[in-house]
Amino acid sequence: MRIVNRLLAALLALALIVGAVLLIIEVIAATLGHQQALVHWHQSYAWAHRTPWQQGSVRVAAAALLVLGVLLLVAELKRPRVSRLPVATEDAGAQDDVAFTRRGVAAALRAAVTDVDGILAATVRVKRRSVSVQAQAAAQDADAARALKEPAAAAAAGRLAALQLASPPRLSVRVARRSR
Amino acid sequence: MHADRTNRAMLTLFALLLIAAGAAAGAASLGFFGTATKHRTLLHNAVGDSYGRQGDWLWPVTALVALLIVLLALRWLLTLLFTTDRAGDLRIDSGGGKGRTTLASAALTGAVTEEIENYRGIDSARARLVGDPAAPQLVVTATVADCADLPALRRRIQTGALAHARATLDRPDLPAQLDLTVTTKRSSRVT
Numbered sequence A: 001m002r003i004v005n006r007l008l009a010a011l012l013a014l015a016l017i018v019g020a021v022l023l024i025i026e027v028i029a030a031t032l033g034h035q036q037a038l039v040h041w042h043q044s045y046a047w048a049h050r051t052p053w054q055q056g057s058v059r060v061a062a063a064a065l066l067v068l069g070v071l072l073l074v075a076e077l078k079r080p081r082v083s084r085l086p087v088a089t090e091d092a093g094a095q096d097d098v099a100f101t102r103r104g105v106a107a108a109l110r111a112a113v114t115d116v117d118g119i120l121a122a123t124v125r126v127k128r129r130s131v132s133v134q135a136q137a138a139a140q141d142a143d144a145a146r147a148l149k150e151p152a153a154a155a156a157a158g159r160l161a162a163l164q165l166a167s168p169p170r171l172s173v174r175v176a177r178r179s180r
Numbered sequence B: 001m002h003a004d005r006t007n008r009a010m011l012t013l014f015a016l017l018l019i020a021a022g023a024a025a026g027a028a029s030l031g032f033f034g035t036a037t038k039h040r041t042l043l044h045n046a047v048g049d050s051y052g053r054q055g056d057w058l059w060p061v062t063a064l065v066a067l068l069i070v071l072l073a074l075r076w077l078l079t080l081l082f083t084t085d086r087a088g089d090l091r092i093d094s095g096g097g098k099g100r101t102t103l104a105s106a107a108l109t110g111a112v113t114e115e116i117e118n119y120r121g122i123d124s125a126r127a128r129l130v131g132d133p134a135a136p137q138l139v140v141t142a143t144v145a146d147c148a149d150l151p152a153l154r155r156r157i158q159t160g161a162l163a164h165a166r167a168t169l170d171r172p173d174l175p176a177q178l179d180l181t182v183t184t185k186r187s188s189r190v191t
Helices: A002-031 A041-050 A056-077 A102-114 A142-147 A149-162 B004-030 B035-039 B046-082 B105-117 B150-169
Strands: A084-086 A096-101 A119-126 A130-137 A170-176 B090-092 B101-103 B122-130 B137-145 B176-183
Touching: A002 B004, A002 B046, A056 B004, A084 A102, A096 A102, A096 B150, A102 A119, A102 A130, A102 A149, A102 B176, A130 A149, A142 A149, A142 A170, A149 A170, B004 B035, B004 B046, B101 B105, B105 B122, B105 B137, B105 B150, B137 B150, B150 B176
Parallel strands: A096 B176, A130 A170, B137 B176
Antiparallel strands: A084 A096, A119 A130, B090 B101, B122 B137
16 A cells, blocks of 8 residues: 555655646736647636536546545544554563564464375465465365364464464464365 | 655555545446536546636646646655665764764674574575664565474574674664564575
8 A cells, every 4th residue: 555655655746746837827827918838728727717617527427536535534543554563572572563564464374284294285275363364275175174164273383373473363274185 | 674665655645546436437437426517528527628718727726736747756766766774874973073984784784694693503694784874774684495494594594694784883772673484495504
């Protein structure tokens, strides 16, 4: 989001500069007695002079502005996805802000779960308060896959505890059998 | 972090302006401001009338406001494109002498990176000094092999490289941010 925000901010700043410079040029041109300098604003002026508020195109433009504004506002106010999970600091220095990255936590849990015999692969999703592990068993048999849930969950819980996070997220582990 | 808060604030403000403009235009269009307004043309309103009657001085004032907007937007754009949050060279206290000693921040971050990368279980490390050179913050990102003893390695970085950086700068209160990430790639240093 930070990169997108920088891009949007650069575009907005550029649009403000271009718009304001054009306005200044047109005001100077009009003051000096010229009709139009760079923008054919007379056409827009005439259109605005004859178009009533109830016209369909005005309603469409109003709706577009409203939707765009709401989308941008929601995007800006939305809480960003957690990027780092702080480590419990009882033994850390007071000046140290130590954390595991979200990807780091996911990689650690994925490695722990795939180390369990019979687990082929795992997908880990880390959120602020919860971690979900979706593991795939090597076996095609449902009972065999179900039997792996406990060791997979234990491995994931053990690795999560080893990270010593300040607020350990809730862990959920699912093991699915191999489809074919 | 540079300019990120400004970006967010300005984009939020822009979103609110879009909503206000869209809602006002929609309300006028649907007749919430009276049926007379609904049938009026876009320029037939108090603002349009003012510019029509007093345009001689209103347009130059508008141009001056536009000039102010250009200057502010230009400053914003230049900040976005050319500034960094990295601290420059650090001034070292030379004990009241006349000389002046500076330490290139790259020298410190290079030493921190090298020390951490030599720890067993570390795959790679990156360090940078951010903020005001008078009160910098050390930001370290270390990639750790998943088979390493993570708590022990974390403590080693804190009591080793971070402590050494504080001692080098003679700043026991130097704030540090340590981000640990885990890789499943086996480090050549892990035995």
